[in-house]
Amino acid sequence: MWSYALKRLLSAVVIMWAVATLVFLAMRIIPADPAEVVLGDQASQEALAAFRARTGLDRPLLAQYLDFFAGVVHGDLGRSLITNAPIAEQIWAVFPYTLSLAFASLAVGTLIGVPLGVWTAVRRGGWIDFLGRIFALTGFSFPAFYLGIVLLLIFSVWLGWTPIIHSIRGGGWHEHLGKLVLPALSLGLIQAAYITRLTRSAMLEALGQDWVRTAYAKGLPDRVVYYKHVLRNIMIPVVTAMGLYTGTILGGAVLTETVFNRPGLGKLLVGAIAQRDYTLIQSGLMVFAFIILLVNLLVDLSYALFDPRVKYE
Amino acid sequence: MAGPGNGASASAQDSAAPLLSVRDLRVAFDTRRGRVVAVDGISFDLDEGETLGIVGESGCGKSVTALSVLRLAGRAAHILSGSIRLAGRDLLTVSDAEIQAVRGGEVGMVFQEPMTSLNPVFTVGEQIAEPLMRHRRLSRRAALDRAAELLDKVGIPTPRARLASYPHELSGGMRQRVMIAMALSCQPRLLIADEPTTALDVTVQAQILELLAGLQQEFGTAIMLITHDLGVVAEFARRAVVMYAGRIVEQAEVGALFERPLHPYTEGLLASIPPMEEDLDSLRTIEGTVPSPHAMPPGCRFAPRCAAVRPACRTIDPPLLALAPGHQAACIAHADYRLPAGSGQAHADTPA
Structure with missing residues (x-):
């Protein structure tokens, strides 16, 4: 029974990875840019760029993906893009x-x-x-x-x-x-x-x-x-x-x-x-x-x- | 319905107060093609401590008869008429609470399929203890102690340890032993065994039947043994009832039945047992098949398959009559058979 539970946990890890990847990609496909949502229509290009730089959104997709995973693997759910509060605490x-x-x-x-x-x-x-x-x-x-x-x-x-x-x-x-x-x-x-x-x-x-x-x-x-x-x-x-x-x-x-x-x-x-x-x-x-x-x-x-x-x- | 009544009164003379007395029992089933009468006016008695064999092909109504005694024939079954008296009390009219006290208490039942008749998710001990706790008001502990004794009695080794076993951990023969232990747990006066050995290996069959016979000696339980196997009847029953197409066609002491069968159907059944001493190229069978309950032939129900059929057989539905002391048959072709005045007509009015 324990080996069965272990096998199931391993497969759960794979499923979690698949879910995370799907979610990550889906988020990037949805239109609208978080910087624009947070700062509003009137924000200057500089302000938007600064926001993207602070939140890492200006980095290549793969780098963002790997960042996200590094966090998850270490049990760190990261910080909110908008409020910068720790996500784990919010959840x-x-x-x-x-x-x-x-x-x-x-x-x-x-x-x-x-x-x-x-x-x-x-x-x-x-x-x-x-x-x-x-x-x-x-x-x-x-x-x-x-x-x-x-x-x-x-x-x-x-x-x-x-x-x-x-x-x-x-x-x-x-x-x-x-x-x-x-x-x-x-x-x-x-x-x-x-x-x-x-x-x-x-x-x-x-x-x-x-x-x-x-x-x-x-x-x-x-x-x-x-x-x-x-x-x-x-x-x-x-x-x-x-x-x-x-x-x-x-x-x-x-x-x-x-x-x-x-x-x-x-x-x-x-x-x-x-x-x-x-x-x-x-x-x-x-x-x-x-x-x-x-x-x-x-x-x-x-x-x-x-x-x-x-x-x- | 004068016919079956006559037969019954003849056998009732054998004993002043039979343990079980079935009279004119008629049971019908609702099917998609309409109502079908599976048991059509049968009567028989079973004495205290006696073993009665009920023999017939599948579909003859023998299992329905057995199940009807405990009102377990199912929701589709309707008991149209008749009575089933256990020590004088009609089980067909008693309250639900009373029939529940009879089931497992006064009457135990063993079924054909040991593989599926035990609940797969409860231990053997739990299942045997259940009727003891209910009917004998034993504590759980006392009931389990008694269950272990019963497992020992039915020949299961290391009974204490087996209490914790689940049915899937036991062989078919072992499971049937458990069923027997369960059915006999409250020392019922009557044990109904519905084809108890049909699903088992031949060697195990004999063991189970010997076990039943031994326990009967010990407890004095009467046994109603439902089987299609005349060999089983010959060995273990004192009397036998032969059923065909929902009717009793012959009823006698086993010795008389085997030596001098009076009904052609019984003769056919006996002839189809392969003799031990000869090599046969083919087995003897009874020609034809059992009539469909939706289309019973008029007259004698066995006539379409009967080797000794006469023209009158196709119109007269013969009642069961005593042709010798303790020996009844329903066949007009027999030399001693005399239709009681008017009773031939009494049955001619029940066409299919």
């Missing part, structure tokens, strides 16, 4: 917000999706199944940011339960938790739709297995058969999906954080892109890629917990 400051949003929406997705998937599977063809399928279909078709706007409209504008715009910083943990509810719902409900569908189909397949009949022949009630015998067997596809959705969640966080005006990795990136802050975008996306790779590795390693037949080569 670290907002990371807890994104992490709590990701966990909260994962919890919403799982706690709704798994039981609903089980329920719709065992009531296949009934009205519960019908409603569950409508829920799933609606979830598929809604972008998270749009759902966020709808939730804001309902709970903040119409019902007035939560303020539309609130400062997130400061306040106790319960206040943080309160401010997490709507963003977590807007990301989590859409995840729940996916997890419902997935759990339902995995469950339906598993219910036809011989060992399910054996479980009933022992005198076990439905509840124990579904939630003990079957659920454990379908954890692998469900957990795999959760791992894959990490990417969706982080992607969704970009928009959700903007809609709810929450600090976080996503909002940081959106700001950086608007300002053409090359270094911040590069490093921020590296962090995104790293999280996704790490989560998927953990998911793969968790398989052995659910299924004793899994062997890592």
Whole structure:
């Protein structure tokens, strides 16, 4: 298992390199020059040149690329092109917000999706199944940011339960938790739709297995058969999906954080892109890629917990 | 439905209170091509401690019958009529909680496919302990202790260590032993064994059957042995029920059945067992195939394949009648068979 984990880490390094290179090149292809964005249209040629010289943007592309990599390899994410602040600090400051949003929406997705998937599977063809399928279909078709706007409209504008715009910083943990509810719902409900569908189909397949009949022949009630015998067997596809959705969640966080005006990795990136802050975008996306790779590795390693037949080569 | 009822009352005379008593059981399945009656009015009894063989080709309804006893025939199955009494209580009408107490508690079940019948993600110990914790209210620790004893009884070496094994770490024969340990864990009064050896190697088959016979001696469990193998019946069952196309065509003590089969289908089955002492160029078979449940022939269901068929066989659907003490068959071609007045017509009204 350890050699498997090591192999996966090595391949992760290669993927990270590929991601970094892609991001680096993509940034240079987008029109607009950071110097012009920062200094404005009226800036003199001298001022622009000075800015480029200070930030290293006047150097050859390859030199910039190698600089960036040298930094990454040494664990130095560099400094913001615009504010000159250390990027690691900026990311670290907002990371807890994104992490709590990701966990909260994962919890919403799982706690709704798994039981609903089980329920719709065992009531296949009934009205519960019908409603569950409508829920799933609606979830598929809604972008998270749009759902966020709808939730804001309902709970903040119409019902007035939560303020539309609130400062997130400061306040106790319960206040943080309160401010997490709507963003977590807007990301989590859409995840729940996916997890419902997935759990339902995995469950339906598993219910036809011989060992399910054996479980009933022992005198076990439905509840124990579904939630003990079957659920454990379908954890692998469900957990795999959760791992894959990490990417969706982080992607969704970009928009959700903007809609709810929450600090976080996503909002940081959106700001950086608007300002053409090359270094911040590069490093921020590296962090995104790293999280996704790490989560998927953990998911793969968790398989052995659910299924004793899994062997890592 | 006078016919099967007659047959049942004949066998009910053998014993005052059978452990299991199936009467006029009819089970249908919903399929894409409509409703199909898989078991069509069968009746039989099973005494305490007895081994009853239920024999027939695949599709004859023997497994459906076995599964119906515990109401495990699945969502597509509908029990149209009849009763299944275990010690007097009709299992078809008891509550869900009651049938759950019967399953694994009073009636254990062993299935055909040991490779897929155990849950792959739980240890053997956990799976055997489960019914003990549920029905016997044993603590987890006590249940696992008992599970180890049971593994020892079913002939698994180093039972303590095996408790922690997962099914994929065991051979097919070992897994079937685990299934048997599980089914017998709460010392049920009845064990339903649905083709318990079909999926196993021949050498392992004999071991498993001997194990079952030994455990039956020890626990006094009655066994309902579902099989397509007459050899298995000959060796292990006291009585046998022969099923064809959802009906019982013959029922007798095993000795009588083998020495003097009364139904042409039973004769055909016996004749298709290759004799040990001769070299054969070809195996004897019964001509034709089992009729489709969507298109049952009128009259006797075996008539299209029967070597002794008469014109009347194509119109009269013969009920099961006692032709000798403890020996019933459903064949009008037999010399001793006398249709009870009016009962031939009673069945002629159930065309396909």
